[in-house]
Amino acid sequence: MSEEMNLGSNQEFREGDIVKGVAAQVEDKAVTVSIEGAPFDGILPISELSSLHIEKASDVVAVGDELELMITKVEEENFVLSKRKVDALKAWDKLEAQFASGQIFEAEVKDVVKGGLVVDLGVRGFVPASLVEDYFVEDFEDYKGKTLSFKITELDKEKGRLILSHRAVLEDQKANKKKRVFEEIHAGDVLDGTVQRLAPFGAFVDIGGVDGLVHISQVSHEHVDDVSTVLSEGQAVKVKVLSVDPENERISLSIKDTLPGPWSNIEERVSKGSVLTGTVKRLVSFGAFVEVFPGVEGLVHISQISHKHINTPHEELKEGQEVDVKVLDVNEAEKRLSLSIKELQTNPVKEEEFDYELPEENTGFSFSDVIGDKLKGFTNK
DSSP states (O other), X not given: OOOBOOOOTTOOOOTTOEEEEEEEEEOSSEEEEEETTXXXXXXXXXXXXXXXXXXXXXGTOOXXXXXXXXXXXXXXXXXXXXXXXXXXXXHHHHHHHHHHHTOOEEEXXXXXXXXXXXXXXXXXXXXXXGGTOSXXXXXXXXXXTOEEEEEEEEEETTTTEEEEESHHXXXXXXXXXXXXXXXXXXXTOEEEEEEEEEETTEEEEESSSSEEEEEGGGSOXXXXXXXXXXXXXXXXXXXXXXXXETTTTEEEEESGGGSOOTTTTXXXXXXXXXXXXXXXXXXXXXXXXXXXXXXXXXXXXXXXXXXXXXXXXXXXXXXXXXXXEEEEEEETXXXXXXXXXXXXXXXXXXXXXXXXXXXXXXXXXXXXHHHHHHHHHHHHO
């Protein structure tokens, strides 16, 4: 960069010199600049005002503005000047330092062009569409005039190439956030989260910048075949941290463990002697397990299945069968429910004992009459 000239009447002005001037006249496509000590004025073409496209010179310069300019050409009684080249010379040194350090800085989006965004940093910086966000953006028109944070990803001063990325900033932020989350959360923590994505095997939940997996078996106390029937993307949920694996960046979560268990307040919902309808879930040698509420199974002991003697529950019941049961006992602490099927059935043996007619009297006297006569004879002796 040439040293700034000492302005004076005897000073020789050459191409490449940096001078200071004042905008004397502003037209649509050029600015007339008065340079102190110079024998004549200079012309600043609109193309040399900025690295960006400008419609009218008056959009960026007003009469009386002081400008620092480079003389690009000395003509007869005229100088051709450039503000763009001065801005670029100053900018490249700063940009090279920012590129080397990976510095993040903010800048305004000056224009939206095919393929990306344009930023003015003293030189033209280009943000390719793929480097604007960490997700697909269909229309960038709303980005014009926005101030975003950027990192320089490519810099070539000789070719005037400057590539910027906002996406890189977002990725750095996410990486730092993820690191903090892995340092701060522990197994057993209960956190607020948002369902980000559903999969056949479970749901991925955002817990503050990091996604954890809720396996399908940890979604609900009830059996779940399809996660989408219970959860939806964007849904707010509470989750319990089951395990944290920072090395592999995996977090296992449970929604089920934050919900009231199926046995919670069971004694308030079920009382001894009440009658329920349930489904036979399992048959074992000593009885049948019947589900009366989601996740709540009670045992019908083999002796409580039927009034008649049976050797195995399979003689009377089958899995999936719907049955009515009577509650014999309920114990929430031990998660135990004793049930009976036969208590709701009529005992055929007892029916036979009481279901008969008294014999008709054919002789006209009763057994007591005969005994009575004998007793009379005994007492008269």
